Amino acid sequence: MDALASNRRQFLKLLGTAAVVGSVAPDVLASTGYRKPTSLTILHTNDVHSRLDPFPMDGSRNAGKGGVARRATLIQKIRQEQSNVLLFDAGDIFQGTPYFNLYKGEPEILAMNKLGYDAGTIGNHDFDGGIDNMVTQFGKASFPLLIANYDFKNTVMDGKTMPFKLFDKDGIRIGVFGLGIQPAGLIPKDAYKETKYLDPVEIGNDMAAQLRNDKKCDYVICLSHLGFKYNDATVSDNVLAGKSRNIDLIIGGHTHTFLDAPVAVNNMDGQPVWINQVGFAGINLGRIDLTFERGKAVSNSGTAVEVK
Amino acid sequence: MQDTQEFPNLQMPMKKYVLILTLAILSACKSGYHLTNRTANRIGVDSLAAVSDPSLNSFLQPYRQKLDQTMNAVLATSTAPIEKKLPEGPLNDLLTDALLQQASQRYGKPIDCSHLNYGGIRDNLPKGSITTGSVFGVMPFDNQLVVLTLTGDMLRQFLNHFADGHGLVMGGVKITLHDKQVQSVTFTNGRTLQPNETYTVALSDYIANGGDNTDFLKKAVKREDINYLIRDALIDYVRQRGKTGQPITPTTDGRISIE
Numbered sequence: 001m002d003a004l005a006s007n008r009r010q011f012l013k014l015l016g017t018a019a020v021v022g023s024v025a026p027d028v029l030a031s032t033g034y035r036k037p038t039s040l041t042i043l044h045t046n047d048v049h050s051r052l053d054p055f056p057m058d059g060s061r062n063a064g065k066g067g068v069a070r071r072a073t074l075i076q077k078i079r080q081e082q083s084n085v086l087l088f089d090a091g092d093i094f095q096g097t098p099y100f101n102l103y104k105g106e107p108e109i110l111a112m113n114k115l116g117y118d119a120g121t122i123g124n125h126d127f128d129g130g131i132d133n134m135v136t137q138f139g140k141a142s143f144p145l146l147i148a149n150y151d152f153k154n155t156v157m158d159g160k161t162m163p164f165k166l167f168d169k170d171g172i173r174i175g176v177f178g179l180g181i182q183p184a185g186l187i188p189k190d191a192y193k194e195t196k197y198l199d200p201v202e203i204g205n206d207m208a209a210q211l212r213n214d215k216k217c218d219y220v221i222c223l224s225h226l227g228f229k230y231n232d233a234t235v236s237d238n239v240l241a242g243k244s245r246n247i248d249l250i251i252g253g254h255t256h257t258f259l260d261a262p263v264a265v266n267n268m269d270g271q272p273v274w275i276n277q278v279g280f281a282g283i284n285l286g287r288i289d290l291t292f293e294r295g296k297a298v299s300n301s302g303t304a305v306e307v308k
Numbered sequence: 309m310q311d312t313q314e315f316p317n318l319q320m321p322m323k324k325y326v327l328i329l330t331l332a333i334l335s336a337c338k339s340g341y342h343l344t345n346r347t348a349n350r351i352g353v354d355s356l357a358a359v360s361d362p363s364l365n366s367f368l369q370p371y372r373q374k375l376d377q378t379m380n381a382v383l384a385t386s387t388a389p390i391e392k393k394l395p396e397g398p399l400n401d402l403l404t405d406a407l408l409q410q411a412s413q414r415y416g417k418p419i420d421c422s423h424l425n426y427g428g429i430r431d432n433l434p435k436g437s438i439t440t441g442s443v444f445g446v447m448p449f450d451n452q453l454v455v456l457t458l459t460g461d462m463l464r465q466f467l468n469h470f471a472d473g474h475g476l477v478m479g480g481v482k483i484t485l486h487d488k489q490v491q492s493v494t495f496t497n498g499r500t501l502q503p504n505e506t507y508t509v510a511l512s513d514y515i516a517n518g519g520d521n522t523d524f525l526k527k528a529v530k531r532e533d534i535n536y537l538i539r540d541a542l543i544d545y546v547r548q549r550g551k552t553g554q555p556i557t558p559t560t561d562g563r564i565s566i567e
Binding site for chain 1: 342343344346347352358359452537
């Protein structure tokens with residue numbers, strides 16, 4: 001909520017600036033002309049855990065919720081209404097229903113293809129069928145698996161993932177990268193084999209700087225399977241956000257956290273980074289609507305819009 | 309960019325225009341776009357929110373059908389319900405025997421004993437047909453097999469922890485308890501419990517990771533993570549029992565007794 005408020009304040013300050021500029025130099029505005037705001041809708045899931053069918057109607061808490069076929073309908077409807085839509089998953093696609101035990105992840109991936117996922121990242125449970133199975137199943141995906149802090153060099157996964165991907169939507173450039181959790185102690189060693197885990201804060205900042213500065217991204221998204229927050233110093237989305245620069249949004253997973261709304265954490269530059277996570281098992285679909293206008297990236301240089 | 313198409317045949321103006329355009333693009337690249345608004349919604353996925361997409365449904369149908377067949381596949385039969393019970397029940401014995409045998413096979417060498425978390429056994433096995441689905445009911449969690457090497461002292465602490473807590477469920481050992489503490493321990497393989505010798509225990513990653521307040525297990529002499537679900541071990545074992553053609557007769561062998 002604070003983030004929204006402060007964002008609104010900045011927006012008002014920006015309007016103030018525009019009004020001042022407008023009164024002083026109307027020709028400048030006239031020459032650039034009015035530019036229509038561009039909207040972007042980001043849809044996301046996390047920790048779907050092979051929940052292809054809704055939970056059975058057995059009276060338990062989640063009975064009747066979820067289901068990939070319903071998600072498909074919702075996504076189709078939003079795509080009809082919005083011209084710029086991106087759909088992401090934050091990992092742990094696999095494990096949790098007998099579908100995975102029997103089919104090793106194939107229907108999960110093929111369903112995601114049908115839903116038109118734009119990218120995903122890798123969760124710890126995605127190793128559950130072993131790293132060879134990961135190659136087989138991810139090989140069926142029509143979307144890239146983004147992970148910047150796993151070095152797969154000495155494994156069969158080498159070359160099967162990408163650190164980041166760029167998306168262009170009506171001229172807006174969105175950079176998306178992925179971060180995975182420490183496998184040691186969490187994933188059986190003979191499942192992740194020689195996968196090397198690299199510091200997510202260091203890699204995350206390198207990635208984000210590269211996307212912002214070299215790739216000229218207007219918006220930088222991190223798909224993370226680090227987990228929302230821990231009681232100790234373990235790196236989480238909250239820790240990452242606080243130690244980051246250039247990340248605008250973290251779409252998280254792992255901790256199965258049901259956030260009512262995104263949480264804002266100020267980064268190293270004092271800018272609010274949004275963190276969102278929508279529970280697990282496809283019970284929810286996260287939706288974030290962004291509006292962009294041509295011009296200086298206000299959210300990344302707060303000082304530029306100061307009106308005294 | 310689209311604007312350039314308005315001057316396809318005018319060479320001179322176009323050159324100028326291209327220059328201006330290039331400058332415009334350069335400056336646009338620097339400034340890019342900025343965010344002016346952001347909102348978020350959490351959309352509940354249920355029958356009220358949306359009907360199922362028919363094409364997704366028909367895509368899933370063959371997977372669903374074969375899955376149902378698999379879950380309904382009969383692995384073995386039992387002459388009576390196989391029930392969990394404390395201090396000892398036929399299900400406790402069957403599951404820990406299954407784990408010990410399958411774990412040793414997968415580990416490639418004999419393991420001294422096996423352990424299951426009493427609270428993690430979620431259902432009993434039925435009389436008559438035992439299906440894959442029945443085993444899923446007993447063990448819905450995706451716990452992986454871990455083999456810990458413990459000193460005799462630590463193993464005693466481990467046994468006392470569960471004897472005094474939520475129940476001791478073991479395979480490969482015969483134990484007598486007094487006042488919720490271990491009195492005597494004999495291994496099926498003939499070993500005895502010596503404080504400074506080491507013993508291998510097959511158990512779930514949940515407990516090995518400190519679940520049920522077993523943080524002391526982090527000091528284990530050795531931990532080996534085996535990529536084998538405990539449930540798969542149980543399914544494999546029950547299937548093997550079924551292949552003998554003999555129904556399972558639920559029994560307890562008195563491995564846990566109270567003095």
